[in-house]
Amino acid sequence: MCIRVQLTSADPLIPYDPRRRLISVPALLPPESVLIVVRAILAELAVPQPSAGARCYCGEPVMLPRVSSHQSEGVVMRRGA
Numbered sequence: 001m002c003i004r005v006q007l008t009s010a011d012p013l014i015p016y017d018p019r020r021r022l023i024s025v026p027a028l029l030p031p032e033s034v035l036i037v038v039r040a041i042l043a044e045l046a047v048p049q050p051s052a053g054a055r056c057y058c059g060e061p062v063m064l065p066r067v068s069s070h071q072s073e074g075v076v077m078r079r080g081a
Contacts, residue, residue, distance in 0.1 A: 003056045005038055007065050015041050023062075034064055 005023045012024035047057045054062040
């Protein structure tokens with residue numbers, strides 16, 4: 001696998017670093033949005049994408065970092081009465 005994905009605490013100024021072959025995605029995105037953003041960046045780099053998942057320009061799948069649901073929701077759970 002050539003291209004890697006990392007979650008960042010801030011909105012990245014440069015979403016793709018070609019020297020490090022690294023896509024940076026804000027950690028606060030919902031898990032389903034991370035894949036959409038990664039696929040969009042790869043499409044901007046003219047890397048053909050399959051109908052599901054994300055592929056590197058070498059053809060290998062791009063591994064997405066795990067985003068926990070509590071990390072992306074920002075919702076406080078409360079007990080019902």
